[in-house]
Amino acid sequence: MARWQPDAPGRLAAAALDLFEEHGYESTTVIEIAERAGLTKSTFFRYFPDKREVLFDKGTVTGLLVEGIASAPPTAEPLDAMADALDALGRTFFTADRREFSGRRQAVLNANTELREREALKRIDLTASMIEALNRRGVPALTARVAAQLGALVWEIAYDQWIDTDNREGFGPLARDALAEVRAAGALR
Structure with missing residues (x-):
């Protein structure tokens, strides 16, 4: 080469x-x-x-999520802003041509403790960035923290489904479905 x-x-x-x-x-x-x-x-x-x-995106995902939160309609509730950001991520980063690489990457991460630790730290940073983005929208601190944590959970659920070789649905719709499940679970008593 x-x-x-x-x-x-x-x-x-x-x-x-x-x-x-x-x-x-x-x-x-x-x-x-x-x-x-x-x-x-x-x-x-x-x-x-x-x-x-080398297997981490150098902040691309974080930047896309923060941009997606910032560009959500001003009237969007915090979780709706998260949904808009996850949709944008699916359109621009978690595309069909990246699915195989992402699945293989996740298998390598899962097989190595050091890489799993690095992934966990990246997710903590991602969540902190989402909290800051929600705060900039005027979302109160505690609400922003909960929404970002739920957004991170939705991201993780959707990502795990998206990289599944039996699944062909796009990341955005998977994230929307996961968000609906999270919202339904929050309504449980």
């Missing part, structure tokens, strides 16, 4: 995923990832601080 080809971060992530599946996360080196992608070690470090980060 020629070094001049575009999308070096994507190529590095694909190479890392292949190697993590073939040899395991612990046994794969940054040099092997860079070589598999047809790049150099210094190019790897231009995009990622270490091999843990």
Whole structure:
């Protein structure tokens, strides 16, 4: 693979995923990832601080969710703003062409404690960003915290369903269905 080809971060992530599946996360080196992608070690470090980060989106999901919350109609209730943000995420990031990669990525994460810890930290940061975005909309702090936590739960449910190889429904509709289930569960007494 020629070094001049575009999308070096994507190529590095694909190479890392292949190697993590073939040899395991612990046994794969940054040099092997860079070589598999047809790049150099210094190019790897231009995009990622270490091999843990190569499978994470560098804030893309967080940015899309925050933007989606901010662009929801001014009259939208907090959970409706979350739903709008999750719909936007499904249209722009969790698209059909990313489903296979995402499922494979999740399997690698599930097989490695260090990567699961990193994923958990990323989700905490994601939730904190959603709280801040809701606060900027004028949502009271406690309400924003609950809505963001529920939004994160909805995201997780929808994502797990979306990467399921037997499922072909889009992320946005899955998120809407999960939100309806969460709302129904909240009505239980």
